[in-house]
Amino acid sequence: xxxxxxxxxxxxxxxxxxxxxxxxxxxxxxxxxxxxxxxxxxxxxxxxxxxxxxxxxxxxxxxxxxxxxxxxxxxxxxxxxxxxxxxxxxxxxxxxxxxxxxxxxxxxxxxxx
Amino acid sequence: xxxxxxxxxxxxxxxxxxxxxxxxxxxxxxxxxxxxxxxxxxxxxxxxxxxxxxxxxxxxxxxxxxxxxxxxxxxxxxxxxxxxxxxxxxxxxxxxxxxxxxxxxxxxxxxx
Numbered sequence: 333x334x335x336x337x338x339x340x341x342x343x344x345x346x347x348x349x350x351x352x353x354x355x356x357x358x359x360x361x362x363x364x365x366x367x368x369x370x371x372x373x374x375x376x377x378x379x380x381x382x383x384x385x386x387x388x389x390x391x392x393x394x395x396x397x398x399x400x401x402x403x404x405x406x407x408x409x410x411x412x413x414x415x416x417x418x419x420x421x422x423x424x425x426x427x428x429x430x431x432x433x434x435x436x437x438x439x440x441x442x443x444x445x
Numbered sequence: 446x447x448x449x450x451x452x453x454x455x456x457x458x459x460x461x462x463x464x465x466x467x468x469x470x471x472x473x474x475x476x477x478x479x480x481x482x483x484x485x486x487x488x489x490x491x492x493x494x495x496x497x498x499x500x501x502x503x504x505x506x507x508x509x510x511x512x513x514x515x516x517x518x519x520x521x522x523x524x525x526x527x528x529x530x531x532x533x534x535x536x537x538x539x540x541x542x543x544x545x546x547x548x549x550x551x552x553x554x555x556x557x
Contacts, residue, residue: 374549422487433478433490
């Protein structure tokens with residue numbers, strides 16, 4: 333039972349390059365989320381998907397796009413990476429309303445130079 | 446915007462000492478969740494509190510929700526080196542399902 337799987341675990345990009353972070357969950361959860369974590373800033377929501385076929389902006393969506401490919405997969409795309417997007421990115425999933433708690437993936441550590 | 450204040454930001458304790466972190470809001474909360482993140486790891490859900498004055502225990506961890514539902518605390522009795530990490534509270538403000546707001550966390554270090 334893998335839970336939430338994120339790839340890649342580490343990535344270094346040059347400014348202006350693009351990339352897609354992949355996330356998949358095997359718990360049959362309806363809702364999926366992308367967060368970024370920066371030192372001293374806690375976890376900030378980038379985008380979320382309440383159910384298959386829907387996506388919505390979170391607190392810090394600028395510079396990102398998402399795709400809910402199916403119920404299992406939710407990807408995050410950086411079209412033109414900037415140094416300010418250097419961060420640790422976490423994907424999470426939940427049953428539905430967040431009252432059940434989130435299950436997080438192990439994270440992607442992204443550096444933009 | 447909506448936010449929850451978590452204090453202290455850092456706490457250094459000697460192994461065997463107790464530890465408490467607090468989460469405060471200016472508005473009434475519908476529920477509060479607690480997560481633990483080990484160094485280099487990912488957040489792991491610990492517990493959810495929903496009722497006024499609720500107290501829940503998990504071994505050496507005690508979680509409380511204030512009577513007014515505006516604050517919460519996590520208390521660890523007799524800390525161990527395995528307790529090292531950052532503890533986050535998170536609050537669901539209702540509305541769309543993306544509104545789970547995390548505090549900035551309390552980073553706990555334990556000296557053996």
